[in-house]
Amino acid sequence: MPTVKGVRWFATHSMCRLFTHICILFGYLCGGAGIFILLEGSAERDIVQNLRDRRRAFLEKNTCVSDDDLEKFIEEVVHAANRGVSAVKNVSQSEPNWSFGQALFFASTVVTTIGYGRVTPLSDAGKAFCIVFAIMGIPLTLILFTAAVERLMIPTRQLLYWLYDKLGHLYKVIHIQVLHLVIILCVHVIFFMIIPAAIYTVLEPNWNFLDAFYYCFISLSTIGLGDYIPGDSADQPHRALYKVATTCYLLIGITMLLLVVTVFYDIPELNLGYHFYLKSDEIRPRTDEVDEQTRLKPTESGNSHKYTKQVDDIQSIRSGQYQSYQQDVITPVTEEEP
Numbered sequence: 001m002p003t004v005k006g007v008r009w010f011a012t013h014s015m016c017r018l019f020t021h022i023c024i025l026f027g028y029l030c031g032g033a034g035i036f037i038l039l040e041g042s043a044e045r046d047i048v049q050n051l052r053d054r055r056r057a058f059l060e061k062n063t064c065v066s067d068d069d070l071e072k073f074i075e076e077v078v079h080a081a082n083r084g085v086s087a088v089k090n091v092s093q094s095e096p097n098w099s100f101g102q103a104l105f106f107a108s109t110v111v112t113t114i115g116y117g118r119v120t121p122l123s124d125a126g127k128a129f130c131i132v133f134a135i136m137g138i139p140l141t142l143i144l145f146t147a148a149v150e151r152l153m154i155p156t157r158q159l160l161y162w163l164y165d166k167l168g169h170l171y172k173v174i175h176i177q178v179l180h181l182v183i184i185l186c187v188h189v190i191f192f193m194i195i196p197a198a199i200y201t202v203l204e205p206n207w208n209f210l211d212a213f214y215y216c217f218i219s220l221s222t223i224g225l226g227d228y229i230p231g232d233s234a235d236q237p238h239r240a241l242y243k244v245a246t247t248c249y250l251l252i253g254i255t256m257l258l259l260v261v262t263v264f265y266d267i268p269e270l271n272l273g274y275h276f277y278l279k280s281d282e283i284r285p286r287t288d289e290v291d292e293q294t295r296l297k298p299t300e301s302g303n304s305h306k307y308t309k310q311v312d313d314i315q316s317i318r319s320g321q322y323q324s325y326q327q328d329v330i331t332p333v334t335e336e337e338p
Contacts, residue, residue, distance in 0.1 A: 216253070
């Protein structure tokens with residue numbers, strides 16, 4: 001039988017918690033896979049049966065076409081579709097896949113790691129260049145995103161300081177920070193998810209609002225499944241301009257999503273990853289004790305718009321817990337002599 005001390009050690013040791021997290025994630029993946037099987041399995045079987053019926057009816061109606069010839073034709077169509085070339089409407093498109101607008105859109109999906117996979121390099125030289133382009137472009141793009149988020153954090157923190165001024169005497173710091181996070185998240189969802197989804201619903205004839213919202217989420221999260229891509233219909237007018245506009249939307253939208261993530265990680269109480277650091281093995285005071293003794297304190301610099309969390313427990317300061325709760329400006333804390 002495990003002892004209480006052993007259970008407590010398992011619950012507090014970082015490697016044990018990390019192993020538990022891995023098990024939870026694996027269980028989450030297995031559960032998601034099971035749900036996807038239940039939701040998508042029947043739809044797949046319906047499509048397979050429909051294709052079999054269509055193929056049988058076509059061969060019965062067109063007896064001059066052999067089954068082997070039809071099979072080869074279907075393989076060519078599928079192969080072309082997988083390379084980004086549509087076979088509908090007698091292989092006619094308003095613009096080719098490798099116009100400037102299309103190429104710019106493809107380049108942006110490479111450096112942002114979205115990678116839809118609908119349009120891909122066809123030549124060996126193009127594949128080799130894509131490797132070199134991605135090796136150099138992805139770090140450059142990440143640096144750009146980081147710089148943009150750092151600059152956007154300036155007005156974002158100003159909003160947080162304003163909330164401190166207005167609500168600091170009524171609510172705890174964690175409550176104000178969560179409110180700040182909710183505001184930033186709502187701005188992102190409204191202006192970079194809902195409104196663009198409504199626009200795509202109007203511009204894309206075969207998309208409903210759920211399809212468009214699904215595309216926005218899958219793209220901005222850089223998952224990039226590639227089942228929905230704007231401007232891919234054969235008769236899409238101004239296709240190149242449409243692709244350029246979508247490229248700008250993706251770059252700005254991903255930047256705003258990274259801003260939301262940064263604001264989230266600025267709240268130590270919500271940063272669950274902190275519990276899996278090796279530093280978490282150190283002896284620290286209880287979280288509830290620290291929370292009760294934590295409040296807003298104006299900085300000593302005289303700037304009323306800068307705040308830091310003050311922890312009255314000197315032991316928690318010495319242990320290093322105070323450092324993980326500081327906000328933007330570090331205020332020196334000294335131990336008062338009795």
